[in-house]
Amino acid sequence: MSAERGNVKILVFTCRWCGLIGADGAGRKRIELPASYRVIQVDCAGYVEPDAVIRALASGATGVAVLGCHVGGCRFNDANHPALKRLELLKTLLDTTGIGGRRLLLGFGTAHESHQYAEMIVDFHRELEGMPSMASWLPQGE
Amino acid sequence: MLDQVKQKAKEILEKKEADGVLGLRKGLFDVIHPHVFTVPSELDALVLEPKWLFAKMARAILREKPQAWRLAVIVRGCDERAIVELVKRNQIDRERLLTLGYACDMDQAKACLCSRPFPQKLDAGAAVEGVDPLADERVKAYLEGDAGKRMEMWAAQLKRCIKCYGCRNSCPICVCVPCKLEDDVWVERGVIPAEMISFQIIRAFHLSDTCVACGACQEACPVGIPLMTLQLSMREALKKDYNYEAGLDANRKSPVLFDFAKEPRPGQAVPDWVDSMGKKP
Known part of the structure; x- marks a missing residue:
């Protein structure tokens, strides 16, 4: 079984109030980041339904990250609690099937934590590189 | 009787x-x-x-x-x-x-x-x-052991799906109209076998906090995919973390979508200054 090395694609769903500003900050500080990730801005991490994460994995993403505000510090009060609870449950399911809950990263930070953002993405990238390939789960080429 | x-x-x-x-x-x-x-x-x-x-x-x-x-x-x-x-x-x-x-x-x-x-x-x-379903040998093989091996096992099982929607139709709780499994945005239609991650994992996850472990999906499946086994780990997780079991108390709603303040997930690091999760009911 081949590893995902060199084939890593990360899709990042990030809340625009905290995570996205953190990502911006990481860019402004010229922190070197892997080129393997793309960011989708959402209004709140609570918007990210687990189905969207599943769909991303099905469409060829190696890993998905969902970033929100600190738990309890969410702009919409409790909105990131359901995000956390649902996605933790999804991790259980991914672990069961062997796809691996580690393909889903949950991160909670604030707008000025750009260094943490960078660290999270770099670590996640490195972790995904070592994961087994998902080829057997994806539709075989065109 | x-x-x-x-x-x-x-x-x-x-x-x-x-x-x-x-x-x-x-x-x-x-x-x-x-x-x-x-x-x-x-x-x-x-x-x-x-x-x-x-x-x-x-x-x-x-x-x-x-x-x-x-x-x-x-x-x-x-x-x-x-x-x-x-x-x-x-x-x-x-x-x-x-x-x-x-x-x-x-x-x-x-x-x-x-x-x-x-x-x-x-x-x-x-x-x-x-x-106890988790003590069964057949179930254990699918839920425990090496992740890479399990990945292949599940892939081999789910690949046999002929997308008859029997699991959805026989499920006593699947009642949504419209159903996401019939929507091109989520699951590409007219593809057999069904896209494994989209179709199977979305279906399984929609029932995560609802599944009553009746086994109707598994019995209805014409190719014999152990579909109920897929739900067991999530049921177990809900039981362990929130002491919640679907179908027992009509007044208790799913902990995944309700009771935010009351039930922090054990093991989740919550900063001290946050009181919304630590509040006792």
């Missing part, structure tokens, strides 16, 4: 507690089919086997009938739990529905790997001890 159930059903009809009793009937040529009994004398043809889930059927019947019409349903443990879940989702009006519960025997419980083979409101038969 059958006589007991017949007796109770007759009483219900005679006392006019309900206008109809939904159960299985042995009809012409010994064909067994679901039937709404409305006359007490009809009840002689009532049978209990094979296992048949009436929750969705009861919902459809109640929707068709006028508001004052009441239905009694002959249920097993799993069926009752499914009805509770439907009541939670406002699909069934509990005021209009009576249940007449009977316990499954040991053989049935073993065949279904059922941990709770009896309804909470038991009218006939004696409750037997359930079987």
Whole structure:
């Protein structure tokens, strides 16, 4: 079984109030980041339904990250609690099937934590590189 | 047990507690089919086997009938739990529905790997001890062990899917209209075998906090994919983290979408200055 090395694609769903500003900050500080990730801005991490994460994995993403505000510090009060609870449950399911809950990263930070953002993405990238390939789960080429 | 159930059903009809009793009937040529009994004398043809889930059927019947019409349903443990879940989702009006519960025997419980083979409101038969599904060898192979090996195992199983939607249709709780599994945005239509991650994982996850472990999906699957096994780990996680089990209490909503302040997930690091999660009810 081949590893995902060199084939890593990360899709990042990030809340625009905290995570996205953190990502911006990481860019402004010229922190070197892997080129393997793309960011989708959402209004709140609570918007990210687990189905969207599943769909991303099905469409060829190696890993998905969902970033929100600190738990309890969410702009919409409790909105990131359901995000956390649902996605933790999804991790259980991914672990069961062997796809691996580690393909889903949950991160909670604030707008000025750009260094943490960078660290999270770099670590996640490195972790995904070592994961087994998902080829057997994806539709075989065109 | 059958006589007991017949007796109770007759009483219900005679006392006019309900206008109809939904159960299985042995009809012409010994064909067994679901039937709404409305006359007490009809009840002689009532049978209990094979296992048949009436929750969705009861919902459809109640929707068709006028508001004052009441239905009694002959249920097993799993069926009752499914009805509770439907009541939670406002699909069934509990005021209009009576249940007449009977316990499954040991053989049935073993065949279904059922941990709770009896309804909470038991009218006939004696409750037997359930079987722990996670202790079963076949289940263990799919839930434990090396992740890479399991990945191949599940892929090999799910690849056989012919996308008949039997798992969805037979599930007593799948009632959404429109269904995401029929939407091109989520699952590409007309592709066989179904896209494994989209179709299977989305279906499984939608039932994560709802699954009552009745095993209807697994029984309906024409190619024999162990679909119920897929749900077991999530049911276990909910039980462990929130002490929640689907279908037991109609007043307790899914902890995944409710009770944010009351139930932090154990092991989740919460900063000290945050009080919204630490608050005690």
